[in-house]
Amino acid sequence: MHALYSVSVIRQIEQAALQQVLAGTLMQRAGLATANTALALLTVAPRDASILVLAGPGNNGGDALEAAAQMAEAGANVMVRLCADPERLPADARQALLRARQTSVVFIDEVPLRRWSLVIDGLFGVGLARAIDGTAADLIRTINRLDLNVLAIDVPSGLDADHGMLIGQTALRASTTLTFIGDKPGLHTLAGREHAGTVLVDTLGIDGALYPPCALELSGPAIFRSAVRPRSHDSHKGSYGDVMVIGGADGMTGATILAARSALHAGAGKVHATFLGTVPAYDALHPELMCRSASGIDVGKAVLVTGPGLGTSAAAATLLSEVLHSGRPLVLDADALNLMSTDPALQQRIALHPAPVLLTPHPLEAARLLGCSVEHVQGDRTAAAAALASRLQAIVILKGSGSIIARPDGHMAINPSGNPALASGGTGDVLAGLCGALLAQGWPAWEAATGAAWLHGHAADVLVRDGHGPIGLTASELTLQIRREINLLKPARQDDRTGDAIPVPAQPTGRPQS
The missing domain is CATH 3.40.50.10260 (YjeF N-terminal domain)
Structure with missing residues (x-):
């Protein structure tokens, strides 16, 4: 540590x-x-x-x-x-x-x-x-x-x-x-x-x-590499889980598509994109995505990534309530968080949810949930993340420079990867889809949250290093680089087939162990 x-x-x-x-x-x-x-x-x-x-x-x-x-x-x-x-x-x-x-x-x-x-x-x-x-x-x-x-x-x-x-x-x-x-x-x-x-x-x-x-540590592959598993030859799409991205109000379908594409490239076996508004026939760039209406959806065994492009209409609130009754693992982002901030009953339901819940607020969304100002959140980011995690009994990724990942038991990590290239529209949707894909593949919630935050930032770091940013880097480019970085991860166990885990970024020696 x-x-x-x-x-x-x-x-x-x-x-x-x-x-x-x-x-x-x-x-x-x-x-x-x-x-x-x-x-x-x-x-x-x-x-x-x-x-x-x-x-x-x-x-x-x-x-x-x-x-x-x-x-x-x-x-x-x-x-x-x-x-x-x-x-x-x-x-x-x-x-x-x-x-x-x-x-x-x-x-x-x-x-x-x-x-x-x-x-x-x-x-x-x-x-x-x-x-x-x-x-x-x-x-x-x-x-x-x-x-x-x-x-x-x-x-x-x-x-x-x-x-x-x-x-x-x-x-x-x-x-x-x-x-x-x-x-x-x-x-x-x-x-x-x-x-x-x-x-x-x-x-x-x-x-x-x-x-x-x-109770606070610097994040990195050492935290989550135990969740990395080599893929067996004797596997199929059902082996790697389903992700359903729920959002897609009219005028905001791009957020849903970005999150779904991220889940697809991050390794989920099947990805459904569901739309509160008009349903596209298919995603022309990635026809592998299954597009459907959010009306009367059957969530099956999917991890539910809810909020990208959802909007805050009455229909969106009803849909979110249905999601919270599903009992499925949840990733809640964007408008799902905004709807929760105005409804204490939804927050109470999250706290009692029987499956893992990951929240991915930016500082303004966190401030709305906590009923305080953005300045208060930014004034003590660790305290804000810890308060949300405790109140909602969920794992929280408080986004920003040095994202804070907090567990309900009070343990936290600060993510050291990422750069200003991530300050563009859609990158948060990519993070939400990535979280969902890791959960669907069987990663424990803490490892999924820390791994997603690190991979998301690290992909941006590599792209900037190679001259593709920070100015003008798009969320779509980030998704493809995340796929590459996931494939470079190796299981923690060393053997002749897989080799050892990827090196953790160089850290200074001489620090105490705890």
Whole structure:
């Protein structure tokens, strides 16, 4: 598990660790880890590098000063801009300042506008509680404009490490963040993905026994690959389940078709597209889809993906009520969620549904269900997802940058894949169809939700890498790439026929296991 810890839990771990080591030990380890990471990021030899270190008034600044001393001793040319009163630094940070002054580190009052080899952000850490202003804010704006290679210590200055929000209007944009003791959720959701860059973790050698059980993790193939199964030669379309996409009000049939095509390409054995409005004779691009009227449908043994293009008419509400009485596994998206938000009885029925239920709200849909503002949802995305999952006894994928996947028992994951290419019409319908296809193929609900979110984002990442976005990428292109990525997944069990599972995207070593 790649565990994610809140700032309050990180502080508890740190306080427990401080009882086991000499004063200053953790700061020395943090400084050494920062120096080693910084030197590894350089594209030139240390003696040819010019490194700017921004050091603030707290222990984050002390880490930066310790790193500056270490880098200078390694032969790098290091300049430090100290944005703090030296006399008011914490005790460990004062010792780090003394060490830095005994090396070749140059302390400066003004930052020259030049092409630095690397900038190290040690201005403010996880303890920041107010908007950054004054000299520090000016420095951050200057660094951001220059588009430099930036290493943030623990958290980019100005970013909320718990929630991924900006604290005020100014936050540093890092290319790499080296975070200490444990990884933080705010680095992986909302603005965190924009500002943190690549996240590395160093536990500072803290005893793993000091880490409490964790209810939040970073998602990836390791979570869901146990659900991947090789296809047997002795199988048929009935072996891989049925998906029925229910929506298709007049003027919105495209959403239903996109979700159905996604389920088809994601491996469901049979896919039905049902329409509340006019029923097309067939899908010209994919005649494999079975198009039918939503009136008097027989859901059979299908997974029901309900909501794409459904609308919010009285007929749509009646149809949704029938779906909720089916007892079948459900994926509820778009207008199904909007209808639920206005009818507490529908929400109660979801909470009592006998089969797995997956909800895929975007922030506005989540806000409607919770009866709050979008700002409230985005202000604490993990809390919003957890509240929905608990209230509705369903697995929730709260979409957005760093989607939050939450279970009714309180366990959650943050999805690290995806990019702005997904900010286009229809990609949510594709995700809903993908969820339905994985459920139909026998994936457990948690694995289906985490797997769908990761595959959806990863397909977009691959397409952008290959030059097909982020501008102009369409939902239809995404569906075909998802098919390719599913076929690259291998079962978790290794044998001569299938090989091992695909490698999990590289994660930093040294994090605690839980």
